[in-house]
Amino acid sequence: MHKKYHILYLLxxxxxxxxxxxxxxxxxxxxxxxxxxxxxHFGFILGMNQMxxxxxxxxxxxxxxxxxxxxxxxxxxxxxxxxxxHQPAYGFTIGIVSNLRLSEQxxxxxxxxxxxxxxxxxxxxxxxxxxxxxxxxxxxxxxxxFVEFPLHIKYKGSRMNNIRPYWLxxxxxxxxxxxxxxxxxxxxxxxLALKQNDLxxxxxxxxxxxxxxxxxxxxxxxxxxxTDILRREGNIYTGGFDKLRSKLFLLSFTFx
Numbered sequence: 001m002h003k004k005y006h007i008l009y010l011l012x013x014x015x016x017x018x019x020x021x022x023x024x025x026x027x028x029x030x031x032x033x034x035x036x037x038x039x040x041h042f043g044f045i046l047g048m049n050q051m052x053x054x055x056x057x058x059x060x061x062x063x064x065x066x067x068x069x070x071x072x073x074x075x076x077x078x079x080x081x082x083x084x085x086h087q088p089a090y091g092f093t094i095g096i097v098s099n100l101r102l103s104e105q106x107x108x109x110x111x112x113x114x115x116x117x118x119x120x121x122x123x124x125x126x127x128x129x130x131x132x133x134x135x136x137x138x139x140x141x142x143x144x145x146f147v148e149f150p151l152h153i154k155y156k157g158s159r160m161n162n163i164r165p166y167w168l169x170x171x172x173x174x175x176x177x178x179x180x181x182x183x184x185x186x187x188x189x190x191x192l193a194l195k196q197n198d199l200x201x202x203x204x205x206x207x208x209x210x211x212x213x214x215x216x217x218x219x220x221x222x223x224x225x226x227t228d229i230l231r232r233e234g235n236i237y238t239g240g241f242d243k244l245r246s247k248l249f250l251l252s253f254t255f256x
Contacts, residue, residue, distance in 0.1 A: 028161045031210040036101070036156070043097040043215075047252030051117040051144065052088040054225065056243040066236040073190050074136070074236075076127035081240045082135060083124040091117025095148070097256055107154040109168075115146040115248075121192065123237065140192045140237060145177045150202060162211070168204035172223060173197070174246075192238070193231040198246055200225055208254075217254035223247065 035041070066079045095113030102108055123138045152170030179196045204221030225246035232238050 031162050031212050032215060035210065035215060036104075036159075038101065040098070040100050041256055042099070043254055043256030045093070045095045045097055045111060045113065045252045045254045047093040047095075047250050049091045049093050049115055049117055049251075050088050050249045051091060051115075051119050052247040052249070053086045053119060053121070054245040054247050055084065055086060055241060056245075057084060058240055058242045061240040064239060066239065070234060070239070071236050074125065074127060074138075076129045078128050079236055080126040081123060081236065082126045084240050085122045087120040087122060087139075089118045089120065091115060093250055093252065097254055099154075099256065105156045107156065109150075109152045109154050109170075111148075111150050111152070113146075113148040113150070115148060115174075115250075116144075117146075118143040121237070123240075125236070142192055142194065143178050144194075147175045147177060149173045150200075152202065152204075156208075159210075162209060164208045164210070166206055166208060168202065168206070168219070168221060170202050172200040172202055174200060190235050190237060193233060194244075195227075195229045195231060198225050198227055198229050200246070200248070204250075206254075215254075215256045217252075217256070219250075219252045219254060221250045221252065223250070 061081050061084075064080065066081075068076065071079045093113050093115040095111050098110045100108040100110075119142045121140045121142065123140070125136050125138060127134055127136060150170060150172035152168045155167045155169075157165040157167075174197075176194060176196050176198070179194045200223040202221055202223045204219055206217055206219030209216045209218075223246075227245065228243040229246060230238055230241055230244040
């Protein structure tokens with residue numbers, strides 16, 4: 001199981017277990033005691049993201065032969081895909097927090113953000129050239145710059161002294177500003193092109209810490225792409241997929 005899931009499950013377990021009885025201690029002075037009563041407030045986020053893919057591999061992809069026109073960056077008479085893997089990488093996210101109070105425990109949050117990151121797809125290819133057969137490895141790097149517009153419902157647990165747990169659920173529209181640069185081909189180097197627009201379902205959890213002057217939050221969020229983002233261009237690098245969806249983990253720090 002991916003280590004990110006372990007971290008999220010641990011965070012959710014800590015939040016579910018967060019009850020005043022679990023913290024048998026004297027009551028401390030409450031910072032910002034009226035902060036959550038304000039109808040709205042603003043802030044910003046800084047975060048570290050990990051971008052991944054959710055890959056649905058096409059049936060019998062290993063048996064499909066690709067001709068030289070479909071593999072312009074490979075010297076071969078014919079090529080087959082032997083295997084496909086993806087490698088995530090870390091990036092960063094910055095954004096602005098807009099929070100609207102709906103009730104004692106519910107908030108509506110709009111957090112327009114800018115996320116930078118990259119992903120790699122590694123191909124193991126089986127080639128045949130002038131009777132000689134061999135296996136080669138090719139990696140395609142996909143860089144992304146997302147302008148994101150997430151809308152969340154925030155459910156706040158009971159506040160204990162200056163700590164309050166919360167959960168998030170919502171959706172996000174994302175526009176990949178870097179996707180157009182993947183359409184071109186230079187020196188027979190084939191770029192893997194992605195669609196610019198995507199929709200995500202999002203779940204998250206975190207803690208708010210009330211300091212003397214501001215509220216500081218730590219949050220872990222998962223984003224799952226709902227649409228196939230791969231541009232079908234008829235080359236070997238797109239032919240092995242049935243669907244290709246984005247996935248994102250974000251560990252963020254909020255200042256409100």
